[in-house]
Amino acid sequence: MAARRAALQVAVVLLALCAGGIGASPGCRKHVRRVTEYGAVGDGRTLNTAAFARAVADLGRRAGDGGAALVVPEGRWLTGPFNLTSHFTLFLHRGAEILASQDLEDWPLIAPLPSYGRGRDEPGPRYSNFIGGSNLTDVTISGYNGTINGQGQVWWDKFHAKQLDYTRGYLLELLYSRDIIISNVTFVDAPSWNLHPTYCTM
Numbered sequence: 001m002a003a004r005r006a007a008l009q010v011a012v013v014l015l016a017l018c019a020g021g022i023g024a025s026p027g028c029r030k031h032v033r034r035v036t037e038y039g040a041v042g043d044g045r046t047l048n049t050a051a052f053a054r055a056v057a058d059l060g061r062r063a064g065d066g067g068a069a070l071v072v073p074e075g076r077w078l079t080g081p082f083n084l085t086s087h088f089t090l091f092l093h094r095g096a097e098i099l100a101s102q103d104l105e106d107w108p109l110i111a112p113l114p115s116y117g118r119g120r121d122e123p124g125p126r127y128s129n130f131i132g133g134s135n136l137t138d139v140t141i142s143g144y145n146g147t148i149n150g151q152g153q154v155w156w157d158k159f160h161a162k163q164l165d166y167t168r169g170y171l172l173e174l175l176y177s178r179d180i181i182i183s184n185v186t187f188v189d190a191p192s193w194n195l196h197p198t199y200c201t202m
Ligand SMILES: *[C@@H]1O[C@H](CO)[C@@H](O)[C@H](O)[C@H]1NC(C)=O
Pocket: 081, 082, 083, 108, 110, 111, 128, 132, 133, 134
């Protein structure tokens, strides 16, 4: 329980990030868009799932050409789960908080991990991770100490009351991915674990 509450503060690593082509600053990517350009509203109440999906789909199409960055400005951005794409930076400004929906209807079911063959808490499929990605390369999650908030209490309450039919999602899960940087961002209040990189290589 303590671990869940504790903010996972990832240290700032001052590397020559742009020089390495890695893109910790949105300026390192050729295509830079704010999430508001896809219709998102940062009022903490509007559900922005479709806006995040549109943003990642659009930037995913552009990212092969010099990379792409999605900038999340100051505000509280409520959304259901979304996936990342390659050659991509998710950049959270100071005071930006991405809030996970607490409505389980917003969390689709996904396949279990191949090496588990079932969900971790329950058999069968599992709830989506909040932020996911498979088979990605060159992904950065960074910014000026924004927050990714799983608002996980609802999940923990149901989990302890044995009211969940499926395994909870993680705050961030990356599968079969490489060249990932996570810096200068705070992960809090996950429905289960915070960060779960699996089948990934350096
Ligand atoms: C994210 O990708 C996984 C496959 O890697 C898929 O099962 C899932 O539906 C996707 N989630 C969203 C919200 O698009």
